[in-house]
Amino acid sequence: MRSGAAADAVEVLSTAHPADLADLFQELSEDQRAAFLATLSPERLALLLDHLEPEDRGQVVNQMPRATLARVLDAADGAVAADILHSLPPAEAARVLSLMSQASEVLPLLAHSDESAGGLMTRRFIALHKEMTVQEALNYLRLRHPDAEEAYYLYVMDGNNRLEGVVSLRSLVVAPPNTTIENIMNPRVIAVAPGTDQEECARIARHYSLRALPVLGEERQLLGVIGIEDLMAVEAQEATEDMYRMVGIATDERALSPVLAAVRRRLPWLTINVFTAFLAAFTVSRFESTIAKVATLAVFMPVIAGQGGNAGVQTITLVVRALALGEIGLAQARQVLLKEIGVGLVNGLALGLLAGTVAWAWTGNGAMGLVVAAALWGNMVVAGLGGALAPLTLRLLRLDPALSSGIFVTALTDVMGFLLFLGLATIFIGRLG
């Protein structure tokens, strides 16, 4: 930014979309960032924090004087403020809260995990009473002058603050002015509890094509509302997390994270993989004398292991994703298992015949072709069984099915593949020479 154009720059920064500000922020150097932040009002800072990546957000928050942070959080949406307060050490958070004028708005949200409905919801919503007329409701809205995002649905309460129904702003606008709200409200409200996991909230919103999801307490009192734009971000984030977990990357790595941060996030699983790989090595070592007799066996080992690994990862991916999207649950476990064993049997037969024929043509030894074919067939069934069992078992144990990472299934198909292949080769060693 040239200093002569400073006024223009401030004008641009104060009107640009906060998502674009966040993109810009990531391009700036350390010094530029400080200068940039100094130009923004607390309201704009609050919007910027909402759009920054967690890493950058943490850095900005840490460097901000506590009084400034308190003013920014006063201006921020409650869910965002709660998120940021959650990320601070408890003593720090308490201090910032004591400096905030809107602390009472945020306090109830702090009781919930960031990844639950309670942590996602905003407390900015419009409540109507069911005895109001349409005209009274419209007058009330003009008086309240709600924010942009909070007035799409209006929530209808009874005398005890319990949710009775929902009215869209549209139906309010087109209804005759003297009708009561009760007459135009929809009494069937799809809602969640504050403890509902955010992934489940996204699934419900997607399933029912909802634009907002109310969060109800035990007595059906309305605690807050989740907007679909937040759930859309959740959907993308949960898909990313599942993908990363399946290959053993910590879920907060980004493509441009520094090298050492990336190393820290991947090394743990790769270290586990060294030990699972040595399980496969141990299996092979039991057959060293067989390999010493027929070294060609080492040539076909990668074919048996590779096919099993890829088929296992296919099954895992399919089952993990179907569980995440709610397309299947444990009730379908038997059906999924049988299907994957069936797929392994058919694909294994086809690929076993193909690989066996190639091995036969290559070595000119029919027995070698048969051993390759049989081991590959068996390993494909192992892949289907293991690939389906792993995520289903994790779900049964109430763990994330995506933790059944490719690392474990490829270890299984390596060990079982070598056992089948080298075991059969040892039995038929006389015919392989």
Add this chain to the structure above:
Amino acid sequence: MRSGAAADAVEVLSTAHPADLADLFQELSEDQRAAFLATLSPERLALLLDHLEPEDRGQVVNQMPRATLARVLDAADGAVAADILHSLPPAEAARVLSLMSQASEVLPLLAHSDESAGGLMTRRFIALHKEMTVQEALNYLRLRHPDAEEAYYLYVMDGNNRLEGVVSLRSLVVAPPNTTIENIMNPRVIAVAPGTDQEECARIARHYSLRALPVLGEERQLLGVIGIEDLMAVEAQEATEDMYRMVGIATDERALSPVLAAVRRRLPWLTINVFTAFLAAFTVSRFESTIAKVATLAVFMPVIAGQGGNAGVQTITLVVRALALGEIGLAQARQVLLKEIGVGLVNGLALGLLAGTVAWAWTGNGAMGLVVAAALWGNMVVAGLGGALAPLTLRLLRLDPALSSGIFVTALTDVMGFLLFLGLATIFIGRLG
């Protein structure tokens, strides 16, 4: 359904949420499905079709008499009707269109691909003129009596039907009745072209937290509007497609697809994998005499290959996902490559030392430990380089980065891993015996 409760059942079916009807439908037998469909009105059938999985939807559409289908499509949202017409053979589609009374609503949508903004948009939107007053606009809305989902944003046009701005229904309700629309509209509208890919549309909506995305023609004329609930479904679908492509599953397989349908969708890639696996086998075969001398080499082969494969799949997953979410583009290619090579160097050194030490302790042979360590280190760098290059190259060629499936990268790390390990072993064979 017991026949005595038939009336109750009809009542339930005519008021249940269509997403629940779709779930119910999937549980029914062939005969029950026919009876179930017969109870639904064209409007309810249209909603049901919107929520069915593509496979089930195709089956229902195919079995429906053409005149019934025309009435259902008349009642359906334009984007859904266009989707269904796209799925029919052209002659069939033309016949159904000729039977429809709302054909003129759907015809403009048929020009666009299902997976583009034009194929997703609905033509049900409310347009206002900028000279209208707020009161006139409210009166117009009462007259038009719009559907539930179409009136969240109102679109402001000039005399030539070009989009000038957008007004939320909320700001209309709270504005003074005599203000003109021009005074309360937001003139900065984020919009897309009809040819914009659906994935890009979802990315824009998520990035800017939008609840609707207008689709503009070349002259800024408003062609239609995409609701965020449709983009949320797109986001989930695109994540699923990327996950499936990376492991070589056709994108329309579901966890409960029949075995033979699943075989058809997975066998092609697994067959390609037989040939890439034989590339690895061929590499090993060049070193058969080395293995014949030291059979222990076959024991450590899976360790070198497995580590490289898992690290390569980590890199691919990270890069494919970051490209899909728009977190990186080709401009960051060099940065990503350098990072992944760096991660490979550091992780490779750590894991190489670990695996080399285990191999040394196991065999009591220091040279074997060094060969294992060096080969593993090198293969980890290959994994980082190949895992980053593959998706970036596909993006450069304007292909889907997710096609750089694990199958190719594991083939690369197998071949290069064996080449490094067995090549080094051949050089130092005198010290390994």
